[in-house]
Amino acid sequence: MPNHWTRSELDLHLRLSAGRGKRAGLEQALRDAVRDGRLSSGAPLPSSRALARDLGIARGTVTQAYEQLVAEGYLTSRPRSGVRVAPQPTPPQAEDTAPPVPASLPPVRGADLRPGLPDLSAFPRRPWLAATRHVLQTAPNTAFGYGDPTGCLELRQALAEYLGRSRGVVATPDRVIVCAGYSHAIRLISRTLRRRGATAVAFEDPSEPWFPLLAEECGLTVGYAPVDRDGLVVDALTDEAAVTVTPAHQYPLGMTLGPARRTRLLTWARRHESFVVEDDYDGEFRYDRQPVGALQQLAPDRVIYAGTASKTMAPGLRIAWIVLPADLVAPLRDTIRAEEGHVSVIDQLVLAHLIRTGELDRHLRRCRSRYRRRRDRLQEAVAGHLPHARLTGIAAGLHAVLELPGDPAQEPRLLGHLAANEVAVDGLSSFHHRRDDHPLGIVIGYGSPPDHAYGNALDTLIDALRHHRAPGRT
Ligand SMILES: Cc1ncc(COP(=O)(O)O)c(C=O)c1O
Structure with missing residues (x-):
């Protein structure tokens, strides 16, 4: 039997294998579509009437095929929602041979001050x-x-x-x-x-x-x-x-x-x-x-x-x-x-x-003053509460580097402490490729939180840093 595109409510490309009975062929085509993910968990199937019409086969053949696949756990059938694909186990992940994909930033709870993003709410x-x-x-x-x-x-x-x-x-x-x-x-x-x-x-x-x-x-x-x-x-x-x-x-x-x-x-x-x-x-x-x-x-x-x-x-x-x-x-x-x-x-x-x-110029002017205000608040907070820290790279951009007293080897501990306080920033070492003679420091993306969240994010960061004690310091 040739391939068929259904013209029913749902476009469904089924490969009906030749040489089988119509019902067996349809069952196998549906199993294949579920297994290879073309029909995903929860997807609705066409009504038996519509599919039978599209495939040019008896409605009873489709009903029997659906019943068989419900029995096998591929499909579910409920009075109001009709026939759907049953929840399927997640297929095992293929071995990773693909080229690297960019490290997107998964959302974090609390103060997300990782560099890399502008304030998306300002789009x-x-x-x-x-x-x-x-x-x-x-x-x-x-x-x-x-x-x-x-x-x-x-x-x-x-x-x-x-x-x-x-x-x-x-x-x-x-x-x-x-x-x-x-x-x-x-x-x-x-x-x-x-x-x-x-x-x-x-x-x-x-x-x-x-x-x-x-x-x-x-x-x-x-x-x-x-x-x-x-x-x-x-x-x-x-x-x-x-x-x-x-x-x-x-x-x-x-x-x-x-x-x-x-x-x-x-x-x-x-x-x-x-x-x-x-x-x-x-x-x-x-x-x-x-x-x-x-x-x-x-x-x-x-x-x-x-x-x-x-x-x-x-x-x-x-x-x-x-x-x-x-x-x-x-x-x-x-x-x-x-x-x-x-x-x-x-x-x-x-x-x-x-x-x-x-x-674009008007948008940039608005953004510039917004980010400048944030940068100023960060600068004031550091000057007021973190006398031993040094904020650098602040004349431009959406991020700044905060150098802290201590050894760069303490960075994982510092980031762990910040994470425990629901603050996400990047450590300076993740940008260094060959050198480890850099100071202990974090990169703060002050651009990314929406305006209403920035004050809290900044307070949380400063509070967490004030309570961080490097080993050996009192
Ligand atoms: C140094 C640097 N250059 C350029 C970009 C912009 O990259 P893209 O245009 O691919 O988003 C980024 C993004 O974070 C960056 O950090």
Whole structure:
């Protein structure tokens, strides 16, 4: 018997095996669908009348098949809810051979002050909705096709203008690529460099641990260069094909890459014909210092600039952008064309509209003052209650580092103590790759709680830290 699609209330693709009786064939097809998860626990099945009609078999055959599977425990049958798939045991997990997936942050009870997220309750829902309505009313039908895999022209134009004006980036629309988050940008850049013969790249130490893993997954060898109070120690680089840096606000330590280091880094890049990947992840959030322009403007031919909507809007959008040196435009376009998984064209048009109408700037101004207030409260609380601690990296961004007296080996104990008091933060050591000569410290993401929860979260953190006693201290 051929495969059949039912036309009943529920679309159900059943593979009815040839050569069996109709009833046995239907029973087996239903068993298979439940076992392989196409029919999940609790899913309703079509009525026997509808399924019989769709399959062109007698209703009694379907009823008997359902009864048999109820008896076997695959289905349940209740007077009001009809026939449904019975709760199934969870299948054993397949061995983990898949590439790593990003460490998403599972919710925690209490004060969630882990870095990485903006305040998701501040997402500009109303402007986004209005812009979506505008796009749906005005975009031509052709806009809803597959679109340009490197990003729709409207967004690339809007980004080129916005990045030039707000970050000093030297950009034209043909140099801009829209991608699904900075993580995607790192993959695209790594694959492109690898295809051009690159073997090694460098990252800052400390830095976000997820991105080097992505580069390795693309076949590159990863090395690390340390960071001091002026940012990346350029002299530690050798002849890597690229180095990834966070010049505006080092992640996670928070210093700015100093002017002399910038010059040195670009000299290094020119000498080795290497690229600098500028991760401008939170460049929009600066508080009490002169805006630090993008490094890219000093050497658009050597710097790959990358920005993201993950901090300014929400990571769930999965929208980021790259501005490329001329040499890399064609190779990176080739990489992206060979891929699937581009950003939704509608979301791109919505973001382009928000940028063009100034809504993004208005949203950023609101967020900047909100995060600045939080940063100030954190600073006051530390100054008032934790005289031995040192808060650093606070001139910009959504997180700060709190250095505490003690040995870094005490970090697990400190984090355990905070967790017992329902406070979640990250330990400084989780960002260090090669070095353990860093201070005892925690990274506090003051951006992520919603406004109404921030005060409590901060009080809980400070209280827990005040009551933490390092071994040997009284
Ligand atoms: C250092 C750094 N860069 C960039 C990003 C943004 O990544 P994505 O755009 O994939 O969300 C993050 C996110 O937490 C980050 O920590």
